[in-house]
Amino acid sequence: xxxxxxxxxxxxxxxxxxxxxxxxxxxxxxxxxxxxxxxxxxxxxxxxxxxxxxxxxxxxxxxxxxxxxxxxxxxxxxxxxxxxxxxxxxxxxxxxxxxxxxxxxxxxxxxxxxxxxxxxxxxxxxxxxxxxxxxxxxxxxxxxxxxxxxxxxxxxxxxxxxxxxxxxxxxxxxxxxxxxxxxxxxxxxxxxxxxxxxxxxxxxxxxxxxxxxxxxxxxxxxxxxxxxxxxxxxxxxxxxxxxxxxxxxxxxxxxxxxxxxxxxxxxxxxxxxxxxxxxxxxxxxxxxxx
Numbered sequence: 627x628x629x630x631x632x633x634x635x636x637x638x639x640x641x642x643x644x645x646x647x648x649x650x651x652x653x654x655x656x657x658x659x660x661x662x663x664x665x666x667x668x669x670x671x672x673x674x675x676x677x678x679x680x681x682x683x684x685x686x687x688x689x690x691x692x693x694x695x696x697x698x699x700x701x702x703x704x705x706x707x708x709x710x711x712x713x714x715x716x717x718x719x720x721x722x723x724x725x726x727x728x729x730x731x732x733x734x735x736x737x738x739x740x741x742x743x744x745x746x747x748x749x750x751x752x753x754x755x756x757x758x759x760x761x762x763x764x765x766x767x768x769x770x771x772x773x774x775x776x777x778x779x780x781x782x783x784x785x786x787x788x789x790x791x792x793x794x795x796x797x798x799x800x801x802x803x804x805x806x807x808x809x810x811x812x813x814x815x816x817x818x819x820x821x822x823x824x825x826x827x828x829x830x831x832x833x834x835x836x837x838x839x840x841x842x843x844x845x846x847x848x849x850x851x852x853x854x855x856x857x858x859x860x861x862x863x864x865x866x867x868x869x870x871x872x873x874x875x876x877x878x879x880x881x882x883x884x885x886x887x888x889x890x891x892x893x894x895x896x897x898x899x900x901x902x903x904x905x906x907x908x909x910x911x912x913x914x915x916x
Contacts, residue, residue, distance in 0.1 A: 660697040679877040686757035694768055711766045715750050727755040811815035832907035834892045839885040846882045846916045849909040865895030882915040
């Protein structure tokens with residue numbers, strides 16, 4: 627009887643040890659899976675870190691875009707024109723903006739107001755104090771060209787809309803408009819078709835420059851602003867003003883004007899189609915008055 631009791635006791639101890647080993651193995655497996663979920667390439671920690679980095683990058687980009695926009699608005703409100711890259715550089719110089727850490731015309735050059743005021747350049751590089759990990763390149767069109775050397779996608783559209791007959795047109799997904807015939811039968815001599823820079827943001831005015839005009843010669847114009855690179859939008863009049871000309875609105879879209887200089891700038895006000903869309907102003911110019 628004593629031997630039987632000892633045997634049973636040994637059997638019980640053996641079963642408990644096996645269960646413990648199995649439990650430890652299961653825990654190790656679970657621990658490995660948990661560690662992999664937390665520290666792997668697509669793990670929670672890495673995803674959270676990438677999300678945080680993307681948020682910082684987006685925030686820094688928005689701050690810089692706002693600075694560019696504010697400079698454009700300030701220049702236009704004072705001088706009725708868009709600023710040059712040089713003027714933007716002066717605005718973003720660390721001496722003039724406490725949020726800017728550095729501003730250079732090349733990655734290896736030292737920043738100073740001297741090169742800004744006395745040099746010509748195609749782009750500038752700037753770093754924000756609170757986001758020193760990002761170096762932004764701004765091109766001569768006052769757009770972000772790259773971040774840390776990586777090109778920024780600006781949803782650039784290059785196709786041209788060819789107008790060969792009279793009619794109503796939208797500018798969906800077209801960067802330029804090529805007019806082969808006078809687009810509107812006014813009975814007047816067609817002097818030319820003009821457009822503003824493509825992709826101007828909706829909260830920014832659009833300028834159309836008309837060159838080689840005869841001073842004192844009466845002209846008339848049909849001008850409007852339309853969305854590009856997004857949903858269709860009608861050709862609309864967005865508060866038109868003229869520089870270097872006397873002018874009078876005849877009806878919606880239509881103006882008579884007389885240039886006081888060979889170059890006249892026609893400005894279309896900001897649009898309200900949403901911040902993600904771009905737009906152009908388009909002008910059809912004729913000799914004579916409506």
